[in-house]
Each structure stands twice: as structure tokens, then as C-alpha cells.
Amino acid sequence: MFKDFLMRKMLKSQGVPEAQIDQALLMINKNPDLFKKIADEIQIKTSAGGDKMAVTMEVMKKYESELKAIK
Structure with a gap:
């Protein structure tokens, strides 16, 4: 693809x-929908002035259980 x-x-x-x-x-x-949701949330928070690395870590922790379930 x-x-x-x-x-x-x-x-x-x-x-x-x-x-x-x-x-x-x-x-x-x-699970492309989950990753789309994560990317959108990171984009919104970084656009609002958040540090990209900190925002990414925060959002990934929020979805940690869903990410672990994918493996």
C-alpha cells in the first residue's frame, strides 16, 4: 500500500x-482508527502550543491499554 x-x-x-x-x-x-484518533489529538494539542514530545507521551499514556491490546 x-x-x-x-x-x-x-x-x-x-x-x-x-x-x-x-x-x-x-x-x-x-487498528488504523485508533492511530488516527491519537494523531488527531496530538495535532490539536501541539497546535494549541503544547510541546510535541510531552503531548505525544501524554496522549500515548491515555491510550496505553488500547495499544497493548493490539499486540
């Missing part, structure tokens, strides 16, 4: 190991 290709390219450019890229894409493909 084209989205997977772009995501793989972006993650590689960030220096993410191939095994982690595969795992991330697998999780995203299993």
Missing part, C-alpha cells in the same frame, strides 16, 4: 530500525 511505503520511508529517515518499522506498521494496520 502507498501509505505503508510513505510511512516506512519516513520512519527509515528518522533512523528507526527495520524490525521496529515492521512492528509499527503491523499495529497501525490492525
Whole structure:
């Protein structure tokens, strides 16, 4: 899929190991709606002036149980 290709390219450019890229894409493909919701929430909070790393950690903790259920 084209989205997977772009995501793989972006993650590689960030220096993410191939095994982690595969795992991330697998999780995203299993529940794309959850990851869309997470991305939207991060976008809204960073647009409101939040630190990207802090906001990302806060949102990921909020959805921790759902993320663990995907594995």
C-alpha cells in the first residue's frame, strides 16, 4: 500500500530500525482508527502550543491499554 511505503520511508529517515518499522506498521494496520484518533489529538494539542514530545507521551499514556491490546 502507498501509505505503508510513505510511512516506512519516513520512519527509515528518522533512523528507526527495520524490525521496529515492521512492528509499527503491523499495529497501525490492525487498528488504523485508533492511530488516527491519537494523531488527531496530538495535532490539536501541539497546535494549541503544547510541546510535541510531552503531548505525544501524554496522549500515548491515555491510550496505553488500547495499544497493548493490539499486540
